[in-house]
Amino acid sequence: MRDNTQEQLHRLRSLRIVAGLTIEELAVRSGVSPRTIGGIERHRIHRPHHGTLRALGAALGLDVRDAGQLHAAGEQVAGVTGLPGVTAHFTGRHDEIAWLTRQLRRRPAVQLIGLPGAGKTALAVQAATVLAERFPDGVRFPGPVADATAATIARRLLPPSDPASHGPDPVAIGAYRDLLRHRRILVLLDDVRDDRQVGPLLPPDALGVTLITGRHPLTGLPATDRRLVPPLPAADARAALTAMVDGTAPAPAVAALAAGCGGLPLALRVTANRLLTRPQWSAQWLIDRLGRPERVLDALVAGDLSVRDAFERTYAGLPARARRAVRLLTRPAGPVPAEAGFLDLAERGWVTAGREHRYEPHPLVRAFARVAPGT
Structure with a gap:
């Protein structure tokens, strides 16, 4: 008998993340409490009620056939699975x-x-x-x-x-x-x-x-x-964030926020979440933090979505020479010389190649370099 524990643990979380939702947002859509959703994802709840799974499946945009992806671990039919619903506000590409x-x-x-x-x-x-x-x-x-x-x-x-x-x-x-x-x-x-x-x-x-x-x-x-x-071009980033915030911020503010996110879809999603769920925080407050390298990663957190965490997970798996190259990005803004490890970063999209064998890091990569382990 196969053990589907790890499969079930990843199943709900992967479908939720692909749908672009935090736990709190999925809770609002489905009517299932954040505590229950977190319990299913962490496998603290081993056999969720079928009504709970149906509600989660509907909120994730699964049809009746694909909702079988959320069967309890003991009943999971692993293998033949359909796609989750496409990400809301998917733009460009x-x-x-x-x-x-x-x-x-x-x-x-x-x-x-x-x-x-x-x-x-x-x-x-x-x-x-x-x-x-x-x-x-x-x-x-x-x-x-x-x-x-x-x-x-x-x-x-x-x-x-x-x-x-x-x-x-x-x-x-x-x-x-x-x-x-x-x-x-x-x-x-x-x-x-x-x-x-x-x-x-x-x-x-x-x-x-x-x-x-x-x-x-x-x-x-x-x-x-x-x-x-690559990150989204500026026009697509603005269009995506405009659709996400649905008129809750003026166009100039949306443009400034999209620029502060560097076109990174995860950063755009987190920014939209913060605007929609914390109306007491003005767009200008967030714009100011996105413009400060020492504060930008702290601003890009919403629930369990975190740009810094995403970078840290990938950074841990980089070759040693690439991790060293990331730490060298703490130098003043501008292109960096082609030292060992930058080619590794370039083929992963962390930096882009420029003239004379110099590399330009993504602005959020440079901000991460300030706090990268070993810096």
């Missing part, structure tokens, strides 16, 4: 979706990488939703795979009725490879950490296609099959 449309037609696997909070998962879900009709055998989204092994991922995605899903690791992996060879499916693997998690799962003759998001580039994939997801 036309070039990235066009690239995915081309690549997913001819490549067995592609990867999206980028800054923490750049919206990789939201983009992947949006693209998979748009392209779903290409895949008559369905779209499968097992939630974040993070620390899962290749065999664990295979078991999540195999039908539970398949004996291989309960067999030894090589049997489960072999059965999953056969599934990809013979089924026209799209599999979205979110938050992949390294090649060992997915390399064994990708047969070269696959009929199915795998869309991967991750914090670090997978060296097992050709560079042409990886796409860096």
